[in-house]
Structures are given as structure tokens and as C-alpha cells.
Amino acid sequence: MSRIGKLPIKVPENVAVTCDGLNITVKGKFGTLENKLPEVLGVKENDGTLIVSVKNEARTTRALHGLYRSLINNMVIGVSEQFALTLNLQGVGYRAAVQGKCLTLNLGYSHPVKMDIPEEISVEVVQNTTINLKACNKESLGLFAANVRSWRPPEPYKGKGIIYQGEIIKRKAGKSGKK
Structure with a gap:
């Protein structure tokens, strides 16, 4: 499992995250960002935190796990702080x-x-x-x-x-x- 990928993403109060299937949308006071996840990844939301999960432990899946966790974290930071x-x-x-x-x-x-x-x-x-x-x-x-x-x-x-x-x-x- 990716060390970066398993870290939770803290979502500030003024940021709204919506996950419908593979599409993820993040809205904040500075704008709206969208991204599409690969089929081997999923996102779960628990009490103001996001957790990126994997469906299998293949080498490429582990690499995508850390990458997409960082991309989603950058989206959350960007719409809240710029x-x-x-x-x-x-x-x-x-x-x-x-x-x-x-x-x-x-x-x-x-x-x-x-x-x-x-x-x-x-x-x-x-x-x-x-x-x-x-x-x-x-x-x-x-x-x-x-x-x-x-x-x-x-x-x-x-x-x-x-x-x-x-x-x-x-x-x-x-x-x-x-x-």
C-alpha cells in the first residue's frame, strides 16, 4: 500500500466535495475543480476527511493510489487557500x-x-x-x-x-x- 495514498485528506468546512462514481468535484470560495479517478480507485468520505482506497494491490495501482491522493489534496487546498x-x-x-x-x-x-x-x-x-x-x-x-x-x-x-x-x-x- 502506498504511504502517501493511505494518508487521510482533511476537508475544511468551507469546501464541498462530491463523488459520483469515478468523477470527483471540489467546490470552495476560490473556484471549482473536477477530476476523474481510474476504475481501480475509490474515495470515501468520513466526518470531514477523505480516504482514497484501492481495489487491488498491483504495482501500477499502488502508484496511482499515491498520485490521485496528492491530486485530490491539491484540489482541496487550491479551492480553499489558492x-x-x-x-x-x-x-x-x-x-x-x-x-x-x-x-x-x-x-x-x-x-x-x-x-x-x-x-x-x-x-x-x-x-x-x-x-x-x-x-x-x-x-x-x-x-x-x-x-x-x-x-x-x-x-x-x-x-x-x-x-x-x-x-x-x-x-x-x-x-x-x-x-
Whole structure:
């Protein structure tokens, strides 16, 4: 049995969870998330906790047990608290701005980079170089942050690029020159 999969999921009071067959829906103050479970898994609700159960002990079933327990837990946390990511722009002239439903990045290219912001993600730019992202769906939040970061991933020589809050970039020495 999966160590993660057998842990109970605590459901806050302001979150409603409905399980009808293989479909699970989680509603909270920040939105509604849905997911479909594989046929080898089931979800039981007891006094404000959810327990993910398995129907057999095959290797793939044990792997799915832990995965879907984590996905359901992320759904519950997302609709009750929201997930947040912060991106920092480090480099001379690197700037960000939100214009309607579009994120505009100036990253040293000859043109500004414009990205459409998905509906479920809220973007806030602080001091032109800090981007705060919030969403109830952890997967879509991470994917959007990775797409923003892919325009200028951090480089190890000067430390320039788009960096996650708290991320440490290992620096390299570079060329020494003639002696």
C-alpha cells in the first residue's frame, strides 16, 4: 500500500466535495475543480476527511493510489487557500506589465513578449520586476509559470533571467583570460 495514498485528506468546512462514481468535484470560495479517478480507485468520505482506497494491490495501482491522493489534496487546498508563485526578473532592462488579459515582458529581445493569461490565473506585477501568480489549480499555475520562465531561463554566469522566488542559481566562474 502506498504511504502517501493511505494518508487521510482533511476537508475544511468551507469546501464541498462530491463523488459520483469515478468523477470527483471540489467546490470552495476560490473556484471549482473536477477530476476523474481510474476504475481501480475509490474515495470515501468520513466526518470531514477523505480516504482514497484501492481495489487491488498491483504495482501500477499502488502508484496511482499515491498520485490521485496528492491530486485530490491539491484540489482541496487550491479551492480553499489558492496556490501562489512569485517570479523575479533579474537583468538590466527586464520589465513586466499586465495589459488587460495579456502579460507583456521586456526581456532584452528586439520586441516585447506578449503572453495571454489563462482565465483561472490572476497575475499581479509589483515594481516592474516581480510577478505574483495565483490560481486554485496547481497544475495550470505551474505550467503558466514555466512558460513565462522559458523565455529567459536563469543563466549561471551573470545570474540573469526569470527566477522563482527563493530559487538559488549556482554561479560559474567563466573565463579567466590571458595571463
